[in-house]
Amino acid sequence: xxxxxxxxxxxxxxxxxxxxxxxxxxxxxxxxxxxxxxxxxxxxxxxxxxxxxxxxxxxxxxxxxxxxxxxxxxxxxxxxxxxxxxxxxxxxxxxxxxxxxxxxxxxxxxxxxxxxxxxxxxxxxxxxxxxxxxxxxxxxxxxxxxxxxxxxxxxxxxxxxxxxxxxxxxxxxxxxxxxxxxxxxxxxxxxxxxxxxxxxxxxxxxxxxxxxxxx
Numbered sequence: 001x002x003x004x005x006x007x008x009x010x011x012x013x014x015x016x017x018x019x020x021x022x023x024x025x026x027x028x029x030x031x032x033x034x035x036x037x038x039x040x041x042x043x044x045x046x047x048x049x050x051x052x053x054x055x056x057x058x059x060x061x062x063x064x065x066x067x068x069x070x071x072x073x074x075x076x077x078x079x080x081x082x083x084x085x086x087x088x089x090x091x092x093x094x095x096x097x098x099x100x101x102x103x104x105x106x107x108x109x110x111x112x113x114x115x116x117x118x119x120x121x122x123x124x125x126x127x128x129x130x131x132x133x134x135x136x137x138x139x140x141x142x143x144x145x146x147x148x149x150x151x152x153x154x155x156x157x158x159x160x161x162x163x164x165x166x167x168x169x170x171x172x173x174x175x176x177x178x179x180x181x182x183x184x185x186x187x188x189x190x191x192x193x194x195x196x197x198x199x200x201x202x203x204x205x206x207x208x209x210x211x212x213x214x215x
Contacts, residue, residue: 007039007053024112036065070097077118148212162189167209
């Protein structure tokens with residue numbers, strides 16, 4: 001079972017998310033929190049696999065809480081919730097270590113699928129919403145682009161091909177088909193690329209590629 005912590009300042013929203021997720025059958029909501037401070041404590045205590053957290057909350061907001069949760073031992077995967085499809089805070093959340101985000105009006109089936117995707121270790125990088133947000137918020141200043149290209153220069157040609165495909169929103173299986181390699185080989189390349197670049201996840205890798213002008 002996938003263990004999820006739901007964080008939102010509105011009780012009705014938390015209740016609705018719990019009902020949707022637990023109806024999936026393979027997901028259990030192990031706890032709820034109404035603000036960021038409660039979320040940090042609950043994440044440490046309950047050890048969820050995934051934290052589904054609203055960005056905008058009174059008191060300690062989702063961004064501040066995400067930053068604290070991301071550095072916990074064996075930190076859970078972070079999915080941020082937002083009511084805006086171009087929320088200025090999403091870029092900050094991705095840099096903190098969130099592996100994706102959902103709009104609050106996401107259909108129930110997609111919500112459960114997103115939790116499964118993240119729990120399995122994959123970032124939520126669809127070619128539509130998440131990739132569009134990354135493209136909207138990357139820093140395209142010339143100095144930033146040069147720095148990003150310098151960082152990517154340590155990669156081999158094959159590793160570079162993989163990270164560029166990743167930044168386009170392709171899954172490991174899709175990258176494998178495009179570059180003619182097994183899914184296991186793609187996964188190994190992705191892990192090696194993240195380690196070389198000192199990145200926490202695929203979303204941060206995609207941001208770097210976009211900043212370098214390769215997205």
